[in-house]
Amino acid sequence: MAQTIRELGEHGLLELIRPYCSDRIGDDAAMMGATLPEHEMVVTTDILVDGVHFSDRTTSAEDAGWRAAAANLSDLAAMGATPWGVVISLGLPPDTPITWVESVYQGFTDCLNLFGAEIVGGDTVRSPVLTLAVTAFGQVHKQRKIQRNTAKVGDVILITGQHGLSKAGLELLLHPELAEKLEQRFSATLTEAMIAKLHIMHQRPIPRLDVPLLLWKLFESQSPIANSSSQISGMDSSDGLADAIAQICRASQVGAKLNWQAIAIPESISQLAGDRALDWVLYGGEDFELVLCLPLTLAETLIKKLPSTTIIGEIIAEKKINGLDMYRTFQHFN
Amino acid sequence: MAQTIRELGEHGLLELIRPYCSDRIGDDAAMMGATLPEHEMVVTTDILVDGVHFSDRTTSAEDAGWRAAAANLSDLAAMGATPWGVVISLGLPPDTPITWVESVYQGFTDCLNLFGAEIVGGDTVRSPVLTLAVTAFGQVHKQRKIQRNTAKVGDVILITGQHGLSKAGLELLLHPELAEKLEQRFSATLTEAMIAKLHIMHQRPIPRLDVPLLLWKLFESQSPIANSSSQISGMDSSDGLADAIAQICRASQVGAKLNWQAIAIPESISQLAGDRALDWVLYGGEDFELVLCLPLTLAETLIKKLPSTTIIGEIIAEKKINGLDMYRTFQHFN
Numbered sequence: 001m002a003q004t005i006r007e008l009g010e011h012g013l014l015e016l017i018r019p020y021c022s023d024r025i026g027d028d029a030a031m032m033g034a035t036l037p038e039h040e041m042v043v044t045t046d047i048l049v050d051g052v053h054f055s056d057r058t059t060s061a062e063d064a065g066w067r068a069a070a071a072n073l074s075d076l077a078a079m080g081a082t083p084w085g086v087v088i089s090l091g092l093p094p095d096t097p098i099t100w101v102e103s104v105y106q107g108f109t110d111c112l113n114l115f116g117a118e119i120v121g122g123d124t125v126r127s128p129v130l131t132l133a134v135t136a137f138g139q140v141h142k143q144r145k146i147q148r149n150t151a152k153v154g155d156v157i158l159i160t161g162q163h164g165l166s167k168a169g170l171e172l173l174l175h176p177e178l179a180e181k182l183e184q185r186f187s188a189t190l191t192e193a194m195i196a197k198l199h200i201m202h203q204r205p206i207p208r209l210d211v212p213l214l215l216w217k218l219f220e221s222q223s224p225i226a227n228s229s230s231q232i233s234g235m236d237s238s239d240g241l242a243d244a245i246a247q248i249c250r251a252s253q254v255g256a257k258l259n260w261q262a263i264a265i266p267e268s269i270s271q272l273a274g275d276r277a278l279d280w281v282l283y284g285g286e287d288f289e290l291v292l293c294l295p296l297t298l299a300e301t302l303i304k305k306l307p308s309t310t311i312i313g314e315i316i317a318e319k320k321i322n323g324l325d326m327y328r329t330f331q332h333f334n
Numbered sequence: 335m336a337q338t339i340r341e342l343g344e345h346g347l348l349e350l351i352r353p354y355c356s357d358r359i360g361d362d363a364a365m366m367g368a369t370l371p372e373h374e375m376v377v378t379t380d381i382l383v384d385g386v387h388f389s390d391r392t393t394s395a396e397d398a399g400w401r402a403a404a405a406n407l408s409d410l411a412a413m414g415a416t417p418w419g420v421v422i423s424l425g426l427p428p429d430t431p432i433t434w435v436e437s438v439y440q441g442f443t444d445c446l447n448l449f450g451a452e453i454v455g456g457d458t459v460r461s462p463v464l465t466l467a468v469t470a471f472g473q474v475h476k477q478r479k480i481q482r483n484t485a486k487v488g489d490v491i492l493i494t495g496q497h498g499l500s501k502a503g504l505e506l507l508l509h510p511e512l513a514e515k516l517e518q519r520f521s522a523t524l525t526e527a528m529i530a531k532l533h534i535m536h537q538r539p540i541p542r543l544d545v546p547l548l549l550w551k552l553f554e555s556q557s558p559i560a561n562s563s564s565q566i567s568g569m570d571s572s573d574g575l576a577d578a579i580a581q582i583c584r585a586s587q588v589g590a591k592l593n594w595q596a597i598a599i600p601e602s603i604s605q606l607a608g609d610r611a612l613d614w615v616l617y618g619g620e621d622f623e624l625v626l627c628l629p630l631t632l633a634e635t636l637i638k639k640l641p642s643t644t645i646i647g648e649i650i651a652e653k654k655i656n657g658l659d660m661y662r663t664f665q666h667f668n
Contacts, residue, residue, distance in 0.1 A: 026482070028409035029415065032471075044421075045421040047425055051462070085377065087469055089381040125383055126386050128463050
């Protein structure tokens with residue numbers, strides 16, 4: 001029986017992948033139908049490379065697939081959109097085990113299935129390095145786009161969950177000995193549960209597609225908010241919380257006053273990172289939460305429905321962010 | 335001044351790329367508006383890897399960019415669609431010269447501009463190998479989709495241009511000494527012009543987006559053909575002429591009777607390839623022409639407007655193709 005992609009051949013590889021894909025596949029391009037009434041199409045793309053964005057030290061093939069899907073769905077969530085379809089291309093060294101490819105597609109579709117999204121196209125090619133290229137497209141109601149250049153002075157800044165956990169999970173995967181720091185502070189059982197949770201936060205982040213859905217429900221049910229749809233700006237925090245705030249401020253030509261007390265530092269992160277804990281929270285990245293700027297009344301309504309969300313500051317006219325270096329962000333080419 | 339991507343940094347790289355991109359870029363995803371009335375969206379994707387799909391021996395950075403655009407636009411043409419937008423992601427080793435990146439985007443947009451298409455998104459990441467991942471989406475009128483599973487017995491098989499020229503160009507680029515074969519047969523000037531043309535056929539293939547446009551014009555102007563829109567099936571010949579015919583036959587559950595006299599073997603190919611000339615024409619690939627199956631009357635109308643098109647056979651009920659191995663196609667993983 002074939003063990004590697006080389007032995008399987010191109011025809012066999014296509015047969016292997018087909019069960020994971022929509023029936024739309026089969027022509028030079030996939031037919032997707034028309035946009036929904038009153039909706040617009042949005043599109044986003046990401047490319048992930050072995051040894052740069054994932055590694056078998058920290059990420060199984062299933063997790064690599066999951067994370068590739070999550071990153072792109074998170075971009076759709078950040079626009080206020082719902083998924084329409086996803087295409088995935090793989091670059092594979094010929095000696096790639098068949099099980100690796102199956103696992104990537106399994107993880108990828110596991111994440112898509114959470115949100116009823118499906119693979120509608122792709123390409124598989126030979127490459128010296130494992131590479132995943134994903135493009136996702138979604139649809140958003142004309143009145144409900146979320147963009148990063150519409151934050152207004154007086155808006156509050158809201159985050160949909162905790163930050164730094166993905167970074168903590170990654171550090172624990174790279175340096176398992178770090179767990180001793182947790183063991184000194186917590187009971188062994190608690191420590192094990194914490195480690196497992198932090199691993200999961202890194203390996204299986206959940207894109208916040210639930211947030212726009214909830215927002216639109218609030219719009220529909222609450223007449224005072226009915227006109228607020230264009231009042232939300234924001235983006236996701238995939239490149240870090242600080243980066244998201246800085247990007248929104250730059251695009252909207254505003255500044256931000258952060259309430260540092262409101263930015264939670266989970267105790268596990270305090271223990272692991274010591275005096276770098278706030279760094280992990282602000283610059284860790286890959287938590288895939290949303291950072292939204294919106295009127296206080298709307299934010300309060302959302303928090304009632306989604307208690308994990310927190311107001312962490314407000315938008316101000318002066319183009320600076322208290323205590324934050326606006327240009328310290330991920331550097332991918334160093 | 336920065337010479338490489340590492341020196342330029344991520345922010346500098348984004349500044350470098352922005353002039354080539356649509357203003358739609360700037361959020362987590364690009365806003366594309368709604369589909370045109372009566373139209374549906376189609377999507378296609380390709381990934382190209384240095385040393386596998388292009389190489390500095392045969393393809394400049396500009397040509398690599400052009401070919402990446404052409405391959406995806408050709409898939410749209412094969413569906414009968416017009417381009418709506420394109421996203422391109424680059425995997426770059428940190429020591430990639432800045433000029434290489436600029437040249438890729440230049441070649442890529444040169445091809446897009448021919449057809450009024452634009453870059454609406456992308457991603458740039460570090461990778462040990464130069465990688466281009468492209469996703470293109472287009473729109474096609476509901477009544478004018480071209481798919482490969484609707485070929486009907488009695489349809490004629492039509493090709494929109496010559497085949498084997500891209501392969502001939504590639505061979506000349508890899509083995510310049512082959513040119514001597516042409517010199518023995520033709521005058522020196524003629525040989526030079528031939529070589530230049532064959533190089534171009536490999537480096538700058540032109541996707542046949544003109545063909546569906548012309549077909550739809552014919553539909554609109556000629557009442558007897560007005561109902562023929564669902565009568566065209568086909569695909570592009572990017573994986574070779576033989577592969578395209580075989581794929582259409584398999585998807586449509588039919589066979590084909592080819593008229594071998596009608597399949598032109600350009601004299602330059604005869605000279606270069608000797609007794610393998612027909613092989614180059616049938617299996618060479620990457621000519622990016624269209625292979626269409628349609629009623630004879632419609633084909634004849636098209637040929638009058640587009641004399642480069644040729645009828646090369648017809649669709650038959652028996653599931654075989656005379657003289658062609660239906661399973662001999664590109665093998666990408668050997």
